Amino acid sequence: MTQPIKFYQTGTFTVGNRLLPEDKRTVQSSIARDNSLNSGHRACQGCGEALGARYAVDAAMRATEGQLIAANATGCLEVFSTPYPETSWQLPWIHSLFGNAAAVGSGIAAALKVKAAKAGLPEAVTRVIAQGGDGGTTDIGFGCLSGMFERNDDVLYICYDNEGYMNTGVQRSSATPPAARTATTQPLGPEPGAEFGKGKNVPLIAVAHEIPYVATATVADLHDLEAKVEKAMSLRGARYLHVFVPCPLGWGAASCDTIRLARLARETGLFPVFEAEDGEITAVTKIRRPVPVDEYLRLQKRYAHLFGAKGHPETIARIQAMADKNIKRFGLLDVEGAA
Amino acid sequence: MIKQIEGSQAVAEAVALCRPEVICAYPISPQTHIVEGLGALVKSGELVPCEFLNVESEFAAMSVAIGSSAAGARTYTATASQGLLFMVEAVYNASGLGLPIVMTVANRAIGAPINIWNDHSDSMSQRDCGWIQLFAESNQEALDLHIQAFKLAEEMSMPVMVCMDGFILTHAYEQVDMPEQAQVDAFLPPYEPRQVLDPADPVSIGAMVGPEAFMEVRYLAHAKQTMALDRIPEIADEFKEVFGRDAGGLVRGYRIDDAETIVVALGSVVGTLEETIDTLRAEGVKIGVLSIRCFRPFPMAAVRAALARTARVVVLEKSFSVGLGGIVSTDVRLAMVRIHVRGYTVVAGLGGRPITQDSLLRVLRLAVADELKNLTFLDLDWDIVNRHLAREAASRHTGPLPEALLRDIGASAPRNR
Numbered sequence A: 001m002t003q004p005i006k007f008y009q010t011g012t013f014t015v016g017n018r019l020l021p022e023d024k025r026t027v028q029s030s031i032a033r034d035n036s037l038n039s040g041h042r043a044c045q046g047c048g049e050a051l052g053a054r055y056a057v058d059a060a061m062r063a064t065e066g067q068l069i070a071a072n073a074t075g076c077l078e079v080f081s082t083p084y085p086e087t088s089w090q091l092p093w094i095h096s097l098f099g100n101a102a103a104v105g106s107g108i109a110a111a112l113k114v115k116a117a118k119a120g121l122p123e124a125v126t127r128v129i130a131q132g133g134d135g136g137t138t139d140i141g142f143g144c145l146s147g148m149f150e151r152n153d154d155v156l157y158i159c160y161d162n163e164g165y166m167n168t169g170v171q172r173s174s175a176t177p178p179a180a181r182t183a184t185t186q187p188l189g190p191e192p193g194a195e196f197g198k199g200k201n202v203p204l205i206a207v208a209h210e211i212p213y214v215a216t217a218t219v220a221d222l223h224d225l226e227a228k229v230e231k232a233m234s235l236r237g238a239r240y241l242h243v244f245v246p247c248p249l250g251w252g253a254a255s256c257d258t259i260r261l262a263r264l265a266r267e268t269g270l271f272p273v274f275e276a277e278d279g280e281i282t283a284v285t286k287i288r289r290p291v292p293v294d295e296y297l298r299l300q301k302r303y304a305h306l307f308g309a310k311g312h313p314e315t316i317a318r319i320q321a322m323a324d325k326n327i328k329r330f331g332l333l334d335v336e337g338a339a
Numbered sequence B: 001m002i003k004q005i006e007g008s009q010a011v012a013e014a015v016a017l018c019r020p021e022v023i024c025a026y027p028i029s030p031q032t033h034i035v036e037g038l039g040a041l042v043k044s045g046e047l048v049p050c051e052f053l054n055v056e057s058e059f060a061a062m063s064v065a066i067g068s069s070a071a072g073a074r075t076y077t078a079t080a081s082q083g084l085l086f087m088v089e090a091v092y093n094a095s096g097l098g099l100p101i102v103m104t105v106a107n108r109a110i111g112a113p114i115n116i117w118n119d120h121s122d123s124m125s126q127r128d129c130g131w132i133q134l135f136a137e138s139n140q141e142a143l144d145l146h147i148q149a150f151k152l153a154e155e156m157s158m159p160v161m162v163c164m165d166g167f168i169l170t171h172a173y174e175q176v177d178m179p180e181q182a183q184v185d186a187f188l189p190p191y192e193p194r195q196v197l198d199p200a201d202p203v204s205i206g207a208m209v210g211p212e213a214f215m216e217v218r219y220l221a222h223a224k225q226t227m228a229l230d231r232i233p234e235i236a237d238e239f240k241e242v243f244g245r246d247a248g249g250l251v252r253g254y255r256i257d258d259a260e261t262i263v264v265a266l267g268s269v270v271g272t273l274e275e276t277i278d279t280l281r282a283e284g285v286k287i288g289v290l291s292i293r294c295f296r297p298f299p300m301a302a303v304r305a306a307l308a309r310t311a312r313v314v315v316l317e318k319s320f321s322v323g324l325g326g327i328v329s330t331d332v333r334l335a336m337v338r339i340h341v342r343g344y345t346v347v348a349g350l351g352g353r354p355i356t357q358d359s360l361l362r363v364l365r366l367a368v369a370d371e372l373k374n375l376t377f378l379d380l381d382w383d384i385v386n387r388h389l390a391r392e393a394a395s396r397h398t399g400p401l402p403e404a405l406l407r408d409i410g411a412s413a414p415r416n417r
């Protein structure tokens, strides 16, 4: 597929690493990067989850000087990275089950705490991340996640949200947005795709746990993602990072559109990017010019039924209303009244 | 030190002597007193350093245990009944990963109907999960088995379930000999994991394995359990050297040498059976008891050897495979292949129904006379059963079954509809 090449400045950091001061460059720009999720894995071309994990884990590695252990839920990230005897993981890594990554993380953190105490250290040097897809986080792993939050265990949990159960063939999760087609929310009937009024906002639920740190990020702004991982690793206790990661295969999108889709999700207001500390939202990434949702939706076959002669403009309007609500609720607009 | 304490407290103190580093648990009767006891020991600073996690479910308890064990910490948890079932996915995962977690199962029935009392349905439901399963006859043995369990689990890189009868043992105040810390330290070396999550030497644990090696991985789990058949009696001997008493091992016979009838059983009922056997022996009946102390790995050869010269075997079990009959019996029969003995299964004590000496004497006398049915349910009230079957034949709308049974036997309560 050919793609028109456009040169435009989307954010402060698009100018590329070369022109940035050292401390502003991404982890990946350094030859000293850890490559924690190394090349050779089996993710689809343009996989947002692979990209997100690569940056997030390397940033955590940098923040901890390589003293890091990862627990991983079942899902695409686990499957594409590790059939034995191969593994892309260049850090100590454990996969146990689909729904228990947070609890496994809690267990590792508990062990490290005891080992530190035995070594006469005030706190553990080695840190823990737990990670999983939206299904492994917002659905089946939700109990363990909430328990880890509530106990304030020293774990950073990273959710890679591609809005569906991709590893099992694109079924609906509680992170699947309204109207989206999945294998279990077919584009049929009067209300095609996933129903409106369902699903849950796990970042806000995490905030409600009043844990030290909650943030959302997208793979469109990798500097922001890295900065949030570093911030998270500078704190102790339960932390949550929810990363928006487009899935070309599940969404019916072009592999080359992963970053664009992630950017549009933020710029439409559909995916608010924010930070919260101890239960209070402390920062939001502003939108300079809100983009109408159909620019985002049009690029994805999972919304194809909304367009064309037999389309559903009223449904697009409902999605636009969701975006507008987010913009208002999170105060996403840069200039007041510019909606 | 001799102490008169509750079984749960005895187990808690014994576990603490093993210096666990992470303890995680979720409360369920009759396990609660064990983890409460351990929680108090951690909180008071008697057991340090140790992390005690109050988790949000048994699934989380076993998952935390998986994480901490994989990170190299000696890890303990306890559960029962519904809790064991709630964690099943993680129970299989722990053994599949080869993590030496020790877990007490305070044996309790499984609902529905919900029932908190003792039987062995919970542990038996997990007999194929890849954990070693030890059964305690008494509180002394329960505490001794926990000390052995850590040694066994860590040597074999395999989780161990110590099964003790809920309430009957967990809540009974008995005299126990509590070991000294120095004795336990002499017996149980520090945990040295075979695999560990360590940044100094990164490994991937728990990745996918396809058809090309899965069979071999499973077989090796079996091979290791078979090796444990040798280690378990050795560990019992080593235990005896340090602590001076018998505990554990694979099987234990009582008056079986010349027995024409051998009753096979697990857990605390063995004590009741021994007294029953003494009564029958006094009447001249040649009868004995074989206690299976290790149910997984199943000590096929030891059971076979013990039963080889008897005429009759009665398996008395507190578990039951619906649609088949006995669970323990099935395994015992396998050990008796081509030994021509008569075999009987007595399912007893489900949901806490008392197993009395009178009832045992009655069925064992029938067995000795070969008048016992192959599958017998001890003290089952056939009248209640038959009346209910008749009601079901007569009407479609008999409602919830247990309610109908209880009304039938006159347990009165106002109708709420």
Ligand SMILES: Cc1ncc(C[n+]2csc(CCOP(=O)(O)OP(=O)(O)O)c2C)c(N)n1
Binding pocket: A049, A074, A075, A076, A077, A098, A099, A132, A133, A134, A135, A136, A137, A162, A164, A165, A166, A167, A168, A173
């Ligand atoms: C207990 C259990 N239920 C179901 C599955 C099947 N399963 C494996 S991965 C997966 C989907 C994963 O979805 P998500 O967590 O969103 O990750 P993604 O693959 O989308 O990255 C499912 C349903 C499983 N492995 N375990």
Ligand code: SF4
Binding pocket: A042, A043, A044, A045, A046, A047, A048, A049, A050, A076, A080, A162, A166, A167, A246, A247, A248, A249, A250
């Ligand atoms: S299906 Fe989606 S999430 Fe899975 S590897 Fe492919 S692009 Fe990535």
Ligand SMILES: [Mg+2]
Binding pocket: A133, A134, A135, A160, A161, A162, A163, A164, A165, A166
């Ligand atoms: Mg997903």
